[in-house]
Amino acid sequence: MTVELISVGTEILLGNIVNTNAAYLAEKCALLGLSCYHQSAVGDNEERLEDAIKLALSRSDIVILSGGLGPTKDDITKEVTAKVFGREIKEDAHTKARIQEYFRQVHSGQITPNNWKQAMVPEGAIVVDNHNGTAPGLIIEENGKAAILLPGPPNEIKPMFERDIASYLNKLQPEGIYSKMVKICSVGESKAETMVADLMDAQTNPTLAPYAKTGEVHFRVTARAKSEEEAEQLMKPMVDELYKRFGDKIYTTEEEVTLEEAIVELLKEKNLLVTTAESCTGGLLAGRLLNVPGASSVYKEGYITYSNDAKERILGVKRETLMEYGAVSPQTAYEMAAGAAKAAGADAALSVTGIAGPGGGTKEKPVGLVYIGCCVKGNVRVEEFYFTGSRDKNRDYSVVRALTLLREELLKHHS
Structure with a gap:
């Protein structure tokens, strides 16, 4: 299945913030076995956002929108997406109760009227609770397509994705992507790539991709499989072959180890x-x-x-x-x-x-x-x-x- 990412917010286009959400979502979707061919950033403009959503739905199975779910007038992601799907927006009692409880715990119960905007959801949408903020996530499905709306703050979008969205996407695409990073020092980029040229030419599943770092070369071995255990079996021969060729110049196969x-x-x-x-x-x-x-x-x-x-x-x-x-x-x-x-x-x-x-x-x-x-x-x-x-x-x-x-x-x- 194909997924497309749309990041919403004029502040992204102006360079006021770095769009870390797109990088995070792209990586997570890839690990779930979804193909991502397009990403875009759109400002807080109704016409341009509507065009972007329609285009994304015309060429992708799933569209993930991040940002624009806040309580202010320029937060229009939910309203525009509902318009594209032809859905009315109605108050969701469950979300309203959660917002009220959130403000009772965090802000001593002081709720401004515009906060209730976040309790309004498109009719028929799946509501995804936000355990770190007030804007819920939303999933709108129709004719084999889905739009997933997520809040913009990284401390909200990441736990929401891990907790609920990943499992939802995994049901749509049961075969996932698993990878292992082989990190090498003492060998230059061009030499390292030459040493594995035949492996890269013959790759199918798993695949092998080089990444040049400052003074290092990293090889990502990636397998598509139904389980992590199956992926490990697929990747092992490739990793073993890299050890044969690079020996102790490999200092780790752990992604996080520097x-x-x-x-x-x-x-x-x-x-x-x-x-x-x-x-x-x-x-x-x-x-x-x-x-x-x-x-x-x-x-x-x-x-x-x-x-x-x-x-x-x-x-x-x-x-x-x-x-x-x-x-x-x-x-x-x-x-x-x-x-x-x-x-x-x-x-x-x-x-x-x-x-x-x-x-x-x-x-x-x-x-x-x-x-x-x-x-x-x-x-x-x-x-x-x-x-x-x-x-x-x-x-x-x-x-x-x-x-x-x-x-x-x-x-x-x-x-």
């Missing part, structure tokens, strides 16, 4: 402490690691050594090294990593020194040149990188490359 979370877990498994010494990244690397809950068990202290004096004084980088090779050099990155490990009493250390831009580059050392050092149990490895983005991008890439380098070196270490 690279830094995988690294913190690896440090815990090996009972190792890590520290960081940063110049051009200015604490971003430490921040990524410390964003992980429980990172305090593997990270005790770190250093931002932006100046040469700080590199000498805190990390013990030799003045001769800085004078002869400069702060942005493999030699300095080496001594920063070794010095940080010693200063912190850590088993592992990462160092980053480079020219993030937009200024500061030379012909010999251009903007985007970054050296990253990694010390694990006294063994130091330094890598050279040339990034070509903005200052922010160059710093972001430096952080990911540093994390990737640390993971590679930790995998070599046997505790």
Whole structure:
């Protein structure tokens, strides 16, 4: 079955708010096995909204509208949809009672007259209770088509969808979509895609799709099946094949696990402490690691050594090294990593020194040149990188490359 999404609200068109509802609904509908070919955003205009609903119903089985169910005059989604379906709008006693109870609990019973507008529903509509607000969801069915009206606030639409709408849609489309994300580091996007080109050419069910992330490549393996267990059986051979090709460059197959979370877990498994010494990244690397809950068990202290004096004084980088090779050099990155490990009493250390831009580059050392050092149990490895983005991008890439380098070196270490 096909589903179409219409987001209602002039504030979306003006860019006053980010339309997160469309992304959420699209993902949820895809997981339910529904095909979504069209999405649109319409302002609070009766004529244009009516045209959008009619067009959507002409080409899709289900139309989901979000927003425009509030108590004010510009909230017209319900009224326009009822007009398209030729339905009268009448007061729903059940919804009115819920609104009254909601205001009694939350607003000390002070109800303004316009709030009763939300108790008016199209005749014959299925009313979906809103457990987090006053505007109920509505489902209008006719001639094999359905319009689903949902409130706009994310804290209302999401629980309503999870609680009631998903089960309704699942009955219409019993075969669902299930997926598993295989996350890879240490391999570039073009190389990774080349390594699986034959799998992508031959895909049917499951399918394989690559997603380029900053310094990473993610592969989504997706299967259409009647149950999660059946989907797992379909996806397993594909995931196993990816492991054969990428090996330990796969750091997780869990959607929510980040690279830094995988690294913190690896440090815990090996009972190792890590520290960081940063110049051009200015604490971003430490921040990524410390964003992980429980990172305090593997990270005790770190250093931002932006100046040469700080590199000498805190990390013990030799003045001769800085004078002869400069702060942005493999030699300095080496001594920063070794010095940080010693200063912190850590088993592992990462160092980053480079020219993030937009200024500061030379012909010999251009903007985007970054050296990253990694010390694990006294063994130091330094890598050279040339990034070509903005200052922010160059710093972001430096952080990911540093994390990737640390993971590679930790995998070599046997505790």
